[in-house]
Amino acid sequence: MARPAHYETIAPALTGGIPRCVESTRQEGEFRFGKRLAMSPGAVAVLGETLRKFGTEPVPCQEGAQVSLAPGASPALPPEGFRLEVTPREIHLEYGDESGRFYGLTALEQLLYLAYRFGADQALLECGTLVDCPRLPWRGVMLDSARHFQSPDTVKRLLRAMGRLRLNRFHWHLTDCEGWRIPCKGAPELAQLGTLQEGGYTLQDIQEIRQVARENAIAIVPEIDFPGHNLGLLRLHRELRCDPQGESGEICLGNPDSLAFAKARFQEAMELFPESQYFHIGGDEAWDGNWRACPKCQAMCRKLGLPSARKLEEWFMRELSQFLVDQGKTPISWRTEAILTPRNVLQCWGNANDMGACAWHDQGENQVISSIDNAYYLDYPQASEEPRFCWMVNLSEEGVYSANPAAHMGEKLGKRLLGLECPLWTELVPEWRLGAKLFPRLVAAAESAWSPWGGSFGDYRSRRCALELAGYAWW
Numbered sequence: 001m002a003r004p005a006h007y008e009t010i011a012p013a014l015t016g017g018i019p020r021c022v023e024s025t026r027q028e029g030e031f032r033f034g035k036r037l038a039m040s041p042g043a044v045a046v047l048g049e050t051l052r053k054f055g056t057e058p059v060p061c062q063e064g065a066q067v068s069l070a071p072g073a074s075p076a077l078p079p080e081g082f083r084l085e086v087t088p089r090e091i092h093l094e095y096g097d098e099s100g101r102f103y104g105l106t107a108l109e110q111l112l113y114l115a116y117r118f119g120a121d122q123a124l125l126e127c128g129t130l131v132d133c134p135r136l137p138w139r140g141v142m143l144d145s146a147r148h149f150q151s152p153d154t155v156k157r158l159l160r161a162m163g164r165l166r167l168n169r170f171h172w173h174l175t176d177c178e179g180w181r182i183p184c185k186g187a188p189e190l191a192q193l194g195t196l197q198e199g200g201y202t203l204q205d206i207q208e209i210r211q212v213a214r215e216n217a218i219a220i221v222p223e224i225d226f227p228g229h230n231l232g233l234l235r236l237h238r239e240l241r242c243d244p245q246g247e248s249g250e251i252c253l254g255n256p257d258s259l260a261f262a263k264a265r266f267q268e269a270m271e272l273f274p275e276s277q278y279f280h281i282g283g284d285e286a287w288d289g290n291w292r293a294c295p296k297c298q299a300m301c302r303k304l305g306l307p308s309a310r311k312l313e314e315w316f317m318r319e320l321s322q323f324l325v326d327q328g329k330t331p332i333s334w335r336t337e338a339i340l341t342p343r344n345v346l347q348c349w350g351n352a353n354d355m356g357a358c359a360w361h362d363q364g365e366n367q368v369i370s371s372i373d374n375a376y377y378l379d380y381p382q383a384s385e386e387p388r389f390c391w392m393v394n395l396s397e398e399g400v401y402s403a404n405p406a407a408h409m410g411e412k413l414g415k416r417l418l419g420l421e422c423p424l425w426t427e428l429v430p431e432w433r434l435g436a437k438l439f440p441r442l443v444a445a446a447e448s449a450w451s452p453w454g455g456s457f458g459d460y461r462s463r464r465c466a467l468e469l470a471g472y473a474w475w
């Protein structure tokens, strides 16, 4: 197709996408998209809608496809990895596993936006090879659905956005003082909770959300937060309080029914999320004052030979962890002083000084980082005009991009760095502000977690802007 003489059509580079790729080589020539494109059916399933939007009809075919897919040959591609080769005749994708296949196709989708910005007749792509795989295996987002409830459609929208950023862990904070958002067979009364906005997910919602997570190569990490953050639960179940007439948010650790209650909720959660490997048991911000004053907690300390209420808390969380380990699951908890099972994953939060305190905690746990002076807390404001709590500082896109957890953790702990996770607490974030809080900072976090360390913010930002100007939307 002849190009109009009065403007220049530039074939986009294979390196134009986000997150930045590990390796690429440029070869002579260009791949030219036309009005019809013969593609493997698996490629049509992911890219068909986008191509049709641009005016190219994807034609599914097994033989002679111009866009073809194959599991990786040798050398073996790592999990989640892929290799995309573009020649003047075809685009060929090899992948290490199903996640790599999905990531390769969505990487190509970004390049399609860049290629088609001149229209279908001029759509070109530079030839060459792109090889990619993640730096960190845990690339997460935490959504607080307790403080403000989000509709199932919004949760699915978030999962689709995460998949395209190669974010692979959806940590779902399902319970807190203000709401208990999953159905509980053994405690249906918890559905009454919900102070800011009523709502909860049905079995059907959860099934559909699990399906969308699978389609987007995402593992769901459900959280039921114990022993604190339970004001609502304990208004309904005063018998699980240290002082039934009091108003505490911490469950009584000396009452054997408390542990049984917590285990029953995790049993139900394992049934609701059967493919989930990781279950988050909470562990953050529990005050020990009630336990110190409670005869039941004190009697339990004496019975177990424990010197303090904090040690009793540790015992409770360890019992809960072991319950999950016994069923083949991996517990994860917010980092506290408690020493849990060696299989526990710790999620570090707070500031750099707190991170330093991780150093004494050397039981072999892997660490997920959500802090470094709150670098990944996306509820913190991006600009001074946003609603904020007094403890919040501004957190810019560049701040997220350039935070380096490994540097703060030191070499020894750096080796146990499992990944990054961006929490979005929603006390101040109603559903309609979710996208505004997440973007563009989540894009920066995604590149930080996936790409080799040491990228330039300026280079990242120009790729992000070029994609947006080409019509690509993160949300």
Ligand code: ACM
Pocket: 284, 285, 334, 349
């Ligand atoms: C937390 O921010 N409460 C873990």
Ligand code: ZN
Pocket: 241, 242, 243, 251, 252, 253, 254, 255, 290, 291, 294, 295, 296, 297
């Ligand atoms: Zn008690």
